[in-house]
Amino acid sequence: MVDRDQKIQVIVRKRPLNTKEKARGEVDILSQRSPQTIVVTEEKVKVDLTKYIEEHHFTFDGVFSEDVTNEMLYRATVQPIVQAAFQGAKVTCFAYGQTGSGKTYTMMGEGQTPGLYLLAANDLYYYKEQLYPNIKLWVSFYEIYCGKLHDLLNERHILHVREDAKQNVNIVGLQYKPVDDVQTLMHILTLGLSNRTTGTTGANDDSSRSHGVLEISLREKRRAVGKVTFIDLAGSERGADTMNSDGKTRIDGAEINKSLLALKECIRALDQDKKHTPFRGSKLTLVLKDSFVGNCRTVMIANVSPGLTSCEHTLNSLRYADRVKELKKGGGGAGKNADQLANVLMLPRQNNNIVRYVKNEEEDEDEISPKNTNNVPKMTFKEEAERIKTNGTKPANKPKSRIGGGFTSPRSQQPNPVPQPQPQPPVPSSTPIFDESENMDLEELTASHENLIAVILSEEEQLINTHRKTIDDMVDAIKVQMALLSEVDKPGSDVDQYVCELDKVLAMKEEMIRNLRKQLKSFNDHLRQEEAMASAFNARKSAMDVFDLETPDEDLLQDMW
Numbered sequence: 001m002v003d004r005d006q007k008i009q010v011i012v013r014k015r016p017l018n019t020k021e022k023a024r025g026e027v028d029i030l031s032q033r034s035p036q037t038i039v040v041t042e043e044k045v046k047v048d049l050t051k052y053i054e055e056h057h058f059t060f061d062g063v064f065s066e067d068v069t070n071e072m073l074y075r076a077t078v079q080p081i082v083q084a085a086f087q088g089a090k091v092t093c094f095a096y097g098q099t100g101s102g103k104t105y106t107m108m109g110e111g112q113t114p115g116l117y118l119l120a121a122n123d124l125y126y127y128k129e130q131l132y133p134n135i136k137l138w139v140s141f142y143e144i145y146c147g148k149l150h151d152l153l154n155e156r157h158i159l160h161v162r163e164d165a166k167q168n169v170n171i172v173g174l175q176y177k178p179v180d181d182v183q184t185l186m187h188i189l190t191l192g193l194s195n196r197t198t199g200t201t202g203a204n205d206d207s208s209r210s211h212g213v214l215e216i217s218l219r220e221k222r223r224a225v226g227k228v229t230f231i232d233l234a235g236s237e238r239g240a241d242t243m244n245s246d247g248k249t250r251i252d253g254a255e256i257n258k259s260l261l262a263l264k265e266c267i268r269a270l271d272q273d274k275k276h277t278p279f280r281g282s283k284l285t286l287v288l289k290d291s292f293v294g295n296c297r298t299v300m301i302a303n304v305s306p307g308l309t310s311c312e313h314t315l316n317s318l319r320y321a322d323r324v325k326e327l328k329k330g331g332g333g334a335g336k337n338a339d340q341l342a343n344v345l346m347l348p349r350q351n352n353n354i355v356r357y358v359k360n361e362e363e364d365e366d367e368i369s370p371k372n373t374n375n376v377p378k379m380t381f382k383e384e385a386e387r388i389k390t391n392g393t394k395p396a397n398k399p400k401s402r403i404g405g406g407f408t409s410p411r412s413q414q415p416n417p418v419p420q421p422q423p424q425p426p427v428p429s430s431t432p433i434f435d436e437s438e439n440m441d442l443e444e445l446t447a448s449h450e451n452l453i454a455v456i457l458s459e460e461e462q463l464i465n466t467h468r469k470t471i472d473d474m475v476d477a478i479k480v481q482m483a484l485l486s487e488v489d490k491p492g493s494d495v496d497q498y499v500c501e502l503d504k505v506l507a508m509k510e511e512m513i514r515n516l517r518k519q520l521k522s523f524n525d526h527l528r529q530e531e532a533m534a535s536a537f538n539a540r541k542s543a544m545d546v547f548d549l550e551t552p553d554e555d556l557l558q559d560m561w
């Protein structure tokens, strides 16, 4: 059983071999040696093709074998800390692991077997009824997919994250449903899960590429008391799709990778009582900011698959979990390379020569958040419009406008038909396509790729916001022009005034389009650059694989001697 006073518990759960794996005659490579230890038995082949076995030992707060039920797991891990939520704690439980390793089975359960969501809810209701009758439970359920938040209880509506003046992170528009009993919660969860799996389309879109976040908040009247949050993380191996042939899959994979690395750093900061938590490192950690500061109880469950074919992923999952919380310094699965592994990207080991580094804890959080390396000015469009209003087109001794001036016509006016934006011709890329790639090694290439993906993700969001804002402003501009026309048609109207106002409106429209196209071009250039970088990487990687085959590593040569 976990120690209820410990802030972080890292535990490992092994699932049984499934029917397919058994039918294939797969060997079980995982054995639990003690309640805290698990051993991976990896079969390796020397260059002379003789086989040998390498054992990897890992120690965690708890190791649970395939015989352990969801209920047993719950009693030992989450139940001891659930009640703390009524005393103001933020209880958070993560399920981490490769696709198919049992994350959803653990969280949601299957058939008649309830998962942690329902087992915890049962206990929360029990405590509420027995001890805290004034507290109400509210549920929200959303997913983070490709860096965007979707409300699973509101038809996958896109949600936006905002930080207020007090630096509280708010998810604007997220629906919270009151739940008075476990049956209602069950119903809500089923609805949310159906939105999670059916709401996506396309070959690469599935729930294993998204993080599912279920939050049960405890509130007394309007006051937040505490909360229990469950996060069914994206399949950990999805982060290795960063050099896939499909651009969307690559960007999505990089986002997953970034979020899992940022999550590891945030939990480590919590574990080590660091003053600074790098929660801005990803959308996932930003929305979970609350779970990394103050009165927190966190359980990370690393789900692992036992089959030989999953060996690489299982080792990566165990190494990740090992780094989340170091139980014994320099030990566990990290072994002699602990320091280096602290920063290694958790890619399958065939990509081991691709080493990527994240910032260490001492560095400023702003350095960890994606850098805005593009040339798009930081100025918001509103500021840009203000600038034009005040500097750009303001005529000297401007007569007071008869129609109020400016773009913002009152919302109470009759809506005008929204003009469709003119189709934009493709913008030729003038940015040099990744000239330096030829001089970079794989490590530098991977780091640059990571930065570029961060830029692309933030540019995409900015571009869509600017586009939306441009359409709104264009509608306002049309209203202003219609008002101008109706004024100029009146007998005795001031034509000079009309000319001056119309000129101002047209100049602003031109500036809007210019700004939008500038962002579009930068985004487009970066997408092309990313493609070029991915193909440079793949070419370099293939060359290295050939080299690796021809050059056996030193350990193996020594073994042979």
Ligand SMILES: Nc1ncnc2c1ncn2[C@@H]1O[C@H](COP(=O)(O)OP(=O)(O)OP(=O)(O)O)[C@@H](O)[C@H]1O
Pocket (backbone or CB within 6 Å): 014, 015, 016, 018, 066, 097, 098, 099, 100, 101, 102, 103, 104, 105, 106, 110, 207, 208, 234, 235, 303
């Ligand atoms: N502990 C377990 N006992 C019995 N069956 C299990 C266990 N864990 C997982 N399974 C089975 O393994 C399969 C895959 O599990 P699950 O869907 O939970 O994986 P996952 O990690 O959530 O994958 P994804 O990332 O695709 O959502 C399911 O059919 C599930 O029934």
